[in-house]
Amino acid sequence: MSERGRPRTFDRTAALRRAMEVFWARGYEGASMSELTAAMGINSPSLYAAFGSKEALFLEATDFYSHTEGADIWLALEEAPTARQAIEQFLSLTARAYAQSDRPQGCLITLGALHQDSSRGAICDDLRRRRAENHTALQKRLERGVAEGELPADFDASAAATFFATVQHGMSIQARDGASHNALLATVAGAMAAWRTLAGGSAA
Amino acid sequence: MSERGRPRTFDRTAALRRAMEVFWARGYEGASMSELTAAMGINSPSLYAAFGSKEALFLEATDFYSHTEGADIWLALEEAPTARQAIEQFLSLTARAYAQSDRPQGCLITLGALHQDSSRGAICDDLRRRRAENHTALQKRLERGVAEGELPADFDASAAATFFATVQHGMSIQARDGASHNALLATVAGAMAAWRTLAGGSAA
DNA sequence: TCTTTTCTGTGTTGATCGATACATAATTAA
DNA sequence: TTAATTATGTATCGATCAACACAGAAAAGA
Numbered sequence: 001m002s003e004r005g006r007p008r009t010f011d012r013t014a015a016l017r018r019a020m021e022v023f024w025a026r027g028y029e030g031a032s033m034s035e036l037t038a039a040m041g042i043n044s045p046s047l048y049a050a051f052g053s054k055e056a057l058f059l060e061a062t063d064f065y066s067h068t069e070g071a072d073i074w075l076a077l078e079e080a081p082t083a084r085q086a087i088e089q090f091l092s093l094t095a096r097a098y099a100q101s102d103r104p105q106g107c108l109i110t111l112g113a114l115h116q117d118s119s120r121g122a123i124c125d126d127l128r129r130r131r132a133e134n135h136t137a138l139q140k141r142l143e144r145g146v147a148e149g150e151l152p153a154d155f156d157a158s159a160a161a162t163f164f165a166t167v168q169h170g171m172s173i174q175a176r177d178g179a180s181h182n183a184l185l186a187t188v189a190g191a192m193a194a195w196r197t198l199a200g201g202s203a204a
Numbered sequence: 205m206s207e208r209g210r211p212r213t214f215d216r217t218a219a220l221r222r223a224m225e226v227f228w229a230r231g232y233e234g235a236s237m238s239e240l241t242a243a244m245g246i247n248s249p250s251l252y253a254a255f256g257s258k259e260a261l262f263l264e265a266t267d268f269y270s271h272t273e274g275a276d277i278w279l280a281l282e283e284a285p286t287a288r289q290a291i292e293q294f295l296s297l298t299a300r301a302y303a304q305s306d307r308p309q310g311c312l313i314t315l316g317a318l319h320q321d322s323s324r325g326a327i328c329d330d331l332r333r334r335r336a337e338n339h340t341a342l343q344k345r346l347e348r349g350v351a352e353g354e355l356p357a358d359f360d361a362s363a364a365a366t367f368f369a370t371v372q373h374g375m376s377i378q379a380r381d382g383a384s385h386n387a388l389l390a391t392v393a394g395a396m397a398a399w400r401t402l403a404g405g406s407a408a
Numbered sequence: 409t410c411t412t413t414t415c416t417g418t419g420t421t422g423a424t425c426g427a428t429a430c431a432t433a434a435t436t437a438a
Numbered sequence: 439t440t441a442a443t444t445a446t447g448t449a450t451c452g453a454t455c456a457a458c459a460c461a462g463a464a465a466a467g468a
Contacts, residue, residue: 252426
């Protein structure tokens with residue numbers, strides 16, 4: 001218990017959540033420190049004392065995002081009984097999450113920092129790493145489907161994971177354009193329409 | 205011929221192309237005026253005299269992009285003999301264009317300005333309008349397939365257009381993550397795997 | 409109580425943002 | 439030649455950026 005000194009007067013986790021929402025709506029470079037401090041309800045020295053820098057705050061915010069907003073989607077992927085249901089749940093939950101009107105549309109990991117820059121290299125690299133982890137999770141789940149006999153032995157789990165991950169990325173932009181939940185489900189239906197062909201045998 | 209006054213010493217179209225490349229790589233807000241003027245080989249007063257403002261320059265650059273980089277993809281969509289070939293060409297040409305190593309990866313229209321802001325409303329709206337036009341072009345081509353008997357009468361051209369447009373959007377992010385041409389073609393194959401199911405009858 | 413430690417609010421830092429003022433150069437029209 | 443017009447280069451504008459100096463306030467340990 002290192003409770004020496006004057007105690008913090010704000011809730012660090014609540015402030016982090018506010019920061020996450022600002023980054024989510026504006027992106028890394030679009031979120032100014034003044035907007036962040038205003039949303040977090042603190043002054044900038046408090047922010048720097050608690051989080052270090054804008055970059056460190058963003059990295060912590062994306063981690064928080066992964067453990068809160070993104071958790072159920074990836075949990076469903078693991079827990080669904082079949083690979084097909086896993087992908088369908090994964091995409092359906094994505095559609096629901098991306099269209100919620102009480103928060104920014106689309107995904108922070110996908111949209112947070114797309115444009116590389118000498119001063120933003122670490123940010124881009126971190127998000128890219130998280131997206132790569134997502135691809136790996138999809139691939140592993142599909143490979144489990146092969147191992148369990150649900151999918152044929154020559155099923156290309158990596159290519160299929162790439163496809164479904166790309167669909168999810170596209171849904172972020174679709175959601176940013178104001179797509180409704182139903183419109184996103186149309187994309188999910190399209191992606192799942194590929195399942196029969198992909199799972200049927202060797203890829204065309 | 206209004207050739208009064210001192211003539212311009214730089215090629216306006218060449219400078220516009222350079223500006224397009226900077227916006228393409230950095231996004232609207234990530235492209236600074238100093239980077240733009242450096243790439244265009246002119247000083248900032250010349251830029252403002254020739255293009256008006258950063259915002260006007262961006263709008264002109266995206267229009268230039270549509271008429272150059274994006275032209276062949278949408279031309280192929282119209283000219284392919286069947287709707288299926290049209291979509292396949294559309295996606296395959298997208299895969300080729302997005303992975304070219306001698307220019308920024310992905311699409312300027314898709315990635316140029318995703319985060320709304322009070323000061324960037326016109327930019328976002330313009331790109332959103334262009335993306336909506338793309339969706340319309342896909343839908344029209346699919347509806348032609350219905351009219352020509354290639355696709356069933358109950359084919360949902362709007363939903364299918366949404367799906368294929370979303371896949372293309374996702375490919376922009378995939379390309380930004382460094383995906384190879386072959387990796388993008390895996391996504392194309394996935395999307396085309398949905399064709400048989402979508403074209404087969406009523407959507408599931 | 410007194411020292412140490414940590415947090416908070418005010419005010420400000422140098423750098424960079426997008427955008428111009430101004431004087432000069434280069435061209436056409438008269 | 440002269441006046442009118444437009445482009446160029448230098449040097450900056452006020453605003454905003456991320457980040458911090460500093461003094462006072464609030465807690466713990468002695």
